[in-house]
Amino acid sequence: MPLDAPTTNTRSSFSETGTLNVYHRYIPMSQPSLIFDAHLDLSMNAMEWNRDIRLPLVEIRRRELGLKDLPDRGNNTVCLPEMRRGRIGLCVATQIARYSTRFSKLPGWQSPEQAWAQTQGQLAWYRTMEQAGELVQLRTWQDVSAHASLWRNSTNPGKLPIGYLLSLEGADSILSPRHLEQARESGLIALGPVHYGPGVYGHGTDDEGPLTARGHELLKQMEELHIILDATHLCDESFWDALARFRGPVWASHHNCRALADWNRQLSDDQIRALIERGAVIGMAFDAIMMVHNWVHHKSKASDFGLKMEKICDHIDHICQIAGNAKHVGIGTDLDGGYGTEQTPMDLNSIADLGSLAEPLAARGYKPADIDNIFAGNFLRFLKDHLK
Numbered sequence: 001m002p003l004d005a006p007t008t009n010t011r012s013s014f015s016e017t018g019t020l021n022v023y024h025r026y027i028p029m030s031q032p033s034l035i036f037d038a039h040l041d042l043s044m045n046a047m048e049w050n051r052d053i054r055l056p057l058v059e060i061r062r063r064e065l066g067l068k069d070l071p072d073r074g075n076n077t078v079c080l081p082e083m084r085r086g087r088i089g090l091c092v093a094t095q096i097a098r099y100s101t102r103f104s105k106l107p108g109w110q111s112p113e114q115a116w117a118q119t120q121g122q123l124a125w126y127r128t129m130e131q132a133g134e135l136v137q138l139r140t141w142q143d144v145s146a147h148a149s150l151w152r153n154s155t156n157p158g159k160l161p162i163g164y165l166l167s168l169e170g171a172d173s174i175l176s177p178r179h180l181e182q183a184r185e186s187g188l189i190a191l192g193p194v195h196y197g198p199g200v201y202g203h204g205t206d207d208e209g210p211l212t213a214r215g216h217e218l219l220k221q222m223e224e225l226h227i228i229l230d231a232t233h234l235c236d237e238s239f240w241d242a243l244a245r246f247r248g249p250v251w252a253s254h255h256n257c258r259a260l261a262d263w264n265r266q267l268s269d270d271q272i273r274a275l276i277e278r279g280a281v282i283g284m285a286f287d288a289i290m291m292v293h294n295w296v297h298h299k300s301k302a303s304d305f306g307l308k309m310e311k312i313c314d315h316i317d318h319i320c321q322i323a324g325n326a327k328h329v330g331i332g333t334d335l336d337g338g339y340g341t342e343q344t345p346m347d348l349n350s351i352a353d354l355g356s357l358a359e360p361l362a363a364r365g366y367k368p369a370d371i372d373n374i375f376a377g378n379f380l381r382f383l384k385d386h387l388k
Contacts, residue, residue, distance in 0.1 A: 031355040033152045036376040037091040038283035038332035039232070039254035040078060042164070043122035044096055045336055053079040054134060057350055071298065075340025078351045080134055084158050086352030089151035090144070090376070092253060092332075093126065093135075093164040095119040095188075098195050099172035106197050108172075115173035123186060126164070136161040139187045141387045148380060165383075167230060167253065170195030170204070177221055184225045189387060190253070192230035193218060194238060202238040205265045210241040223248045226388035231255070231275065232332075235264060243274055249386035250278045251379075254285040254332035257318045262293050269322060276323045279385070281378045283332020284312050286354075288343045290334075291315070302346045309345045309353065310360040316374065317364065326370040330379045 045051045049070065051060050057079050067073040083091075097115035100108025109115040129135040138144045147163040154160055167190040174180050193215055194204035201215035211219070219242060222229060231252045234242055243250065252275055258266035267275070267282065275282060289295040291312065292305050302308075319329045335344070335351050347353065354375075361371050373381075 032087060032358055032372065032375040034090070034148060034376045035086060035088045035331060035354055036148075036379045037088050037335075037351075037354075038251070038281075038330055038379055039167075039169075039285070039334050039337070040091045040093055041096060041169070041334075041337045042078070042091075042093045043125045044094065045076070045078065046125050047118075047122055049076075049336075051076065051079075054081075054129075054132075055079060057082050072336070072338070072340030072342060075342050076336050077340060077344065077348065078336040080162060081158075082350045082352045083162055084160065086350070086354055087151065087157055088162070088351060088354065089157060089160065090138070090148060090163045091165075092167050092190060094167050094169045095122045095173075096169040096195070097122075097173045098170055099200060101198075104197065112172055112175055112200060116175055116179060119168065119173045119183075123166075126166070130161075133161055136163050137187050138163045138165050139189070141384050144380065144383050144387065148376070165189050167191065169230075170199060170233070171218060172200045174201075174218065177217075180218070180221055180225065180227075184227060188227060190228035190230050190251070191222060192232050192253070193234065193242065195233050202242070203235045204233045204238070205235065207235050208237060209235065210237045211245075215242075216245060219246045222246070226386075228386060231271075231280070233265075236268070236271075239271060240274075243278070249280075249382070250275065251280045251382060252282045252332075254283045254334040254337075256285055256290045256312075256315045259318060260293070260315055261290050261295075263289070266290060272319055272322050276319075276328050279328075279382070281328055281330045281382045282319055283330045283379070284315055285332055285334040286312065286344055286348060287334055287337070287339060288345060291345070301342075302344065307345045308347045309357060311345065312357065313360050313364055316361070326366060326373055327378055327381075329374055331375060 045053055060076055060079055061074045064074040097118035098108035099112045099115045100106050138147055166187045168188055169192050171191055171193045193201040196205045197207045201218050202211035203209040229246050229250045231250055232255050256266050258268045288302055288307055316329050320326045358371055
């Protein structure tokens with residue numbers, strides 16, 4: 001429950017000043033007019049999973065019947081028609097390509113040069129989708145604001161392009177300062193220096209250590225180029241190293257709470273406090289392994305935990321309790337980020353199901369303005385303040 005929870009006969013919410021308001025009548029929420037998803041691996045699904053995400057969900061699944069090369073075959077949740085149906089009209093869309101050293105057990109490319117080439121192929125896919133009228137790249141706050149208004153005011157989103165802002169998940173593919181400049185010229189607005197394990201610029205999930213010397217130089221150039229630091233996947237030492245050195249804007253695009261899912265992939269309470277102090281927004285991820293304690297990868301099922309989407313409200317509440325308001329949490333689903341419905345809550349079949357969170361949030365006492373901020377407003381406000 002938000003802050004000091006009222007009795008079961010009342011509902012609570014945050015005021016604009018961050019204090020708790022209590023009122024007595026619960027009004028069911030309607031679907032949101034707009035959802036901003038801060039982390040979707042759209043090009044990875046198209047180029048590495050070989051999915052034509054313009055197709056209906058059922059058709060993509062039908063085409064993958066019998067395929068066994070990946071555990072999520074036939075289980076995808078994301079496609080452009082479902083994004084439109086769920087009014088996910090804006091997203092942060094990634095480029096991703098890890099460099100994997102000779103003896104690494106992690107999948108990836110055998111050289112940073114190959115990783116760079118892969119990200120350029122992903123960029124070419126985004127450009128092709130723009131030419132097809134499916135996507136539109138947003139580079140400035142004016143772009144974002146106009147596109148958000150278009151979607152909020154539309155009664156027929158099925159005919160609208162989806163707006164995307166470009167990010168890079170893991171910086172192994174950045175070969176030199178000039179390559180980062182080229183990425184910025186292509187519209188890159190956010191960058192996470194690492195992914196899983198050790199990387200060129202630092203240490204990520206399930207690893208230990210601070211940023212490398214090249215990582216420190218990367219942060220300096222990111223400041224100069226006005227690129228947002230995505231704190232997602234930084235291991236604890238690299239996280240604190242990055243926040244101590246970087247003076248630009250920071251967010252965590254797809255991160256949940258370690259207090260509720262005990263794994264170093266999630267944010268500790270101290271890390272959440274530090275991000276809030278920097279004005280960050282934290283996007284809630286819908287990967288089941290990031291939602292509950294003791295999930296065993298490739299073995300556990302959502303039914304083992306009775307896991308439903310409402311569990312994410314516990315993570316939202318946890319951040320709001322620490323912040324004292326509902327201004328630092330958003331949506332960053334990471335849906336189809338290498339997993340599908342085999343690793344999502346039982347009641348999440350499609351990304352279009354995100355809007356159903358409005359009801360449990362309202363039942364917990366969040367006012368319509370709070371809920372709108374969680375679905376879109378907080379990340380939009382962040383971009384208004386920081387998108388150069």
